[in-house]
Amino acid sequence: MSQDDHDHHHAHDHEHPHGSELSPLEARVRALESLLTEKGYIEPAALDALVELYETKVGPHAGARVVARAWVDPDYRARLLADATPTIAELGIGGRGGEHMVVVANTPETHNLVVCTLCSCYPWPVLGLPPVWYKAPPYRARAVIDPRGVLAEFGVTIPETTRITVWDSTAETRYMVLPMRPADTEGLSEEALAALVTRDAMIGTGLPGLLPAEMPL
């Protein structure tokens, strides 16, 4: 350890006297897990598996596959917009927090934006767990009253002639936005198209990525 590192640790002694001690919050969480395990209500190995599932396996790459398929397959797109849950399940995607999916399509006339003003409802199987900003008061408060202002904070400008429809997730229906396919992507494979689809594009706070200049057509 360098002298600098040593000094750095000393500077924080008041927070973590011996480096390995838990903060009050960490200690409280650990105490609860110990108690619930001792009581037989939970199995820590199952908790590990849940964390692994939602940290490493379930995420926006799944939703991106759905969007890319809808871009290349008009019949799939029609089924997706008519009855989303079984159509998403055709790709092996579904589960907790996405039992009742609704997919809304952006068009030149309408831009869609998804929020949960009351808590944090979000389509887990296609987008994973929500980011902090989606769950925090600024977005929940303003998405419904000032959607253009919120979009501006994401660097997104929607033409004044395009109507914005905001979907407040107040029940167990979960919304995913089907963004418009970017221009000049005719030659791209479905997999390459999926790589253009960002999480925010499927919430409505972003637009699909622009085609990187180096990507071969």
Added chain:
Amino acid sequence: MNGAQDLGGAHGFGPVVPEPDEPVFHAAWERRVFAMAMAMGYTGAWNLDGSRANRESLPPAHYLASSYYEIWLAALEKQIAATGLATPEEITAGRASAPARPVARVLARDGLEARFRAGFPSSRDPAAPARFTVGDAVLARNIHPTGHTRLPRYVRGRRGRIERIDGAFVYPDTNAYGAGENPTWLYTVSFTARELWGESGDPGGIVTVAAFEPYLEAA
């Protein structure tokens, strides 16, 4: 309830601040709180609506000053004590001093992924025909339940239009308290931004909510 969770239209919270390359969890304890909440919900000691009711009934100052998983943790401790699964003293000590109570099921590692990928649908067979149909003009009732409800304040007393009949679903207002699933019709209802926000509303803008039949009346 008219609690701190009902944020639609509120001012003063500042700009939205997205975090580039945000991790799924920001601390090890968040992983455990998330997984404990899921696993305890799986025991059947309470349901999702009950969890939401416990989170939103935290005192407003506490709710607004807490991070997301701090809210989950506080509500989880409250539910464990309220259902008698453990005493507040045991929760503080982190050790059992009384026998466990039986629970319907315990989440095991085996089969967990398949179970969560299958999901837990909350649609149910309807008990009666739907009262409204697509295109109907409706009024969101001006109600102020002190218990759990999913009708946000910003639409109450406002006129909207039925856009879709979503089906019959578990009714959160009763299910949250173990008072029955009461399958109830759910509708997608649209409101113009001008109807909701007056002159402040985005011209041409639309806001939709998913509203249960008892939240609505014919307009």
